[in-house]
Amino acid sequence: MALVALAVWRVGSDEPYRADLSPRTAAPTARAGAAASVTQELVRALAAGDADAAADLAPAGDDRARALLGAVAHNARDLRLTDLSARYVDEVGAVSSDGSWTAALDLTWALDGFDQQPARAEVLAHFAPDGQGVAVTDLGGGDRISPTWLRGRLAVRRTPDVLVMAGGDQASREARGYLQRVRRAIPVVRRVLPGWRPAVVVEVPASPLELDHALGVAEGTYTDIAAVTAAADGDPRAGGPVRVFVNPVVTGRLRGAGAQVVISHELTHVATDATTAAPDPWLQEGFADYVALRDVDLPVTTTAGRAIASVRRDGVPDGLPGPADFDTSATDLEAAYELAWLACVEIAAEAGERGLVRVYRAAAGGASTTQALGTVGLTRAEVLRGWQESLSRLAS
Incomplete structure (x- = not known):
């Protein structure tokens, strides 16, 4: 059709045809190699718990991204993450007109002293051009699992057999309160299951939306659910890492006894390997x-x-x-x-x-x-x- 239309125009016009030789701007493309290198720099910063090194991987002048990456490094240190690795997989969706893009990373991580096997999930990372290089603008989100520790600064409380991580404005209070509830729930479960040796990890995301992100489910799936016990990476395999995920809004509305029953219920699932x-x-x-x-x-x-x-x-x-x-x-x-x-x-x-x-x-x-x-x-x-x-x- 294009060739026919051109021929008609030339025949019916007294003007000579002149080809358009003006230079065209190339569409922006993802710089996968540079992003893969930045990903490895981020892994090294997280493994070292170096918040400044992590923050320096954000775009110049992007205070929000700097704060996030620094917070993630603090989390990695406080949680004592081990088996930490990330591999750039591929772009997800189109590259934006400003050159930014989203990519999938194959991420592994484990909590020292709690996880027998590392968790492994494909998570999203967001990149953008930054001068002559590439920077990280965000982590997680989308329709993939977004580990709570990737999404913002957490308060972490632990004993030898319990670890609680909590986000949001009341993170410190939430972490302390849930640690107490878990410690009260352990003897409740062991009265019926005396052979259980607890190693409990509780995640309290900042909001119901962040809970959905942590579980990699559609937004609104767990809006009305108080808590759920699930595999940390969505793979309910034997020996895989298990978490108790708490909805801070629903559980926060419960009276003391109700919130305690919720935690005892979820710890029973942990004790009986209910995810498998x-x-x-x-x-x-x-x-x-x-x-x-x-x-x-x-x-x-x-x-x-x-x-x-x-x-x-x-x-x-x-x-x-x-x-x-x-x-x-x-x-x-x-x-x-x-x-x-x-x-x-x-x-x-x-x-x-x-x-x-x-x-x-x-x-x-x-x-x-x-x-x-x-x-x-x-x-x-x-x-x-x-x-x-x-x-x-x-x-x-």
Whole structure:
């Protein structure tokens, strides 16, 4: 079409054709080699905990980027990061008109004394031309996992078996408060699981949005969730690094006992390797609540209030909660957790606490729920019937 249009123009015009020989400005391109070199300089600065060296990798005059890179170096030092490496992978998206671009980095890191294996994730980094070189303008964000320690200055508190990192304006207070909660939760979990040897890492991002970034999920996924236990790098492999991620807004709204139950619940997941185990969700979540609520002096009308309201509204359920009931977007998520807890209370009432632990371990080890219940002489139908009768009594 372009050739035809040119021919018509030449025939119908008295003006001679003159080619446009004016110089054209080349489109900006990513300078991958220079960015890869800067990435290695950043790794060396972080490994040394050298905030000034890290900040010097920001563009001249970009105070925000300087502050961020310096903060990340402080975090690396305070967290005692080991196995730290980063490799420039490739550009992500188009290069902007000002020459800046985003790239993926293959990042590895570990927390000394806590992680048996290093975490590994593909994270985003942002680069821009800076004079004759290339500078780092930002780290993390986007739709990839963004480790909390990459996103801003953290307060870090630790004991030999607990490490808490917290961001945001109240970071120091948050870190201190959650360290105390974890230390109170450890004996709660060990009363039911005495063989557990704790090594707990808790991350408290600055906001629910930063929580989503840390987990590499769509924005808003965990807006209404108090906390979640997950692999640090999104890979739930055996022996991989595990974190308890806390939503500071939701947990901050809870009263003291409620916040403590949340932490005890999540530590039960840590103690039972819940990120790699695969029992039915009602058994996994109900067992964690059983441990967390075991010694809490609250009436069942409080601890199962939403489940009771659900039964009064909709009647006794035909079956135990299914996977969809535990989705973060489920409309009656809290009721599902309470119903699951009451099912585990029913198992403990029939088989004893040791029996409940035995059922859970069997299911976590790969047995079906029916097979796991059979190890203590129970059937699924018996548990379902007893659970339904209990719900009927509570709702009457």
